[in-house]
Amino acid sequence: MIEDNWKRKLFLHIQSNAKQKGIHVDFINGVEDHIHLLVAPKTTQSPALIARLLKGESSRWINKQQLCLQPFKWQIGYSVFSVSRQNLDRVRNYIRKQEEHHADGLTFSEELNQLISYL
Numbered sequence: 810m811i812e813d814n815w816k817r818k819l820f821l822h823i824q825s826n827a828k829q830k831g832i833h834v835d836f837i838n839g840v841e842d843h844i845h846l847l848v849a850p851k852t853t854q855s856p857a858l859i860a861r862l863l864k865g866e867s868s869r870w871i872n873k874q875q876l877c878l879q880p881f882k883w884q885i886g887y888s889v890f891s892v893s894r895q896n897l898d899r900v901r902n903y904i905r906k907q908e909e910h911h912a913d914g915l916t917f918s919e920e921l922n923q924l925i926s927y928l
Contacts, residue, residue, distance in 0.1 A: 810841045815876045820844070823867050830862055835897075838904045840911045843884075845904045847892070856889040890924065 811819065820837045823846070827834045832854060836847040848859060864883045871881040892900050903924065915923070 810877070811839060811844070812841070812876070815874075819867065819871065819876075822870055823863055826866050826870070827859075827863055832859055832862065836901045836904050838907045840907050845907060847897070847900055847904055856887070860887045860889075888921070 816839070820839075823837060823844075824834045827848075831851065833849040834846055835849050837844060839845055846863070850856070850859060864887070868881050868883055871877060911920075
């Protein structure tokens with residue numbers, strides 16, 4: 810679980826690590842059990858490559874920093890959606906409001922449906 814006391818530190822680390830790997834993370838936010846990234850990939854960067862690089866390195870970093878009592882591991886899998894330029898601000902705003910969405914008890918499937926409606 811991603812705890813509030815180190816969540817921002819994690820997001821900054823993911824952005825920094827992504828930048829070192831040539832991956833542009835436009836926006837990032839999340840809650841205790843998942844995160845959202847708005848990424849502008851290069852044509853040579855597949856979603857699978859980006860997920861593997863960012864998830865693998867960040868879980869190693871979290872464990873090295875001993876931020877969790879139990880070993881940290883991301884869940885298997887990820888979701889990817891393409892976003893048109895005219896919807897970038899809407900998606901950024903959606904990601905920005907993660908805490909607000911989940912404070913209302915939003916389930917994963919409800920969130921998925923909501924996210925699809927933003928696109």
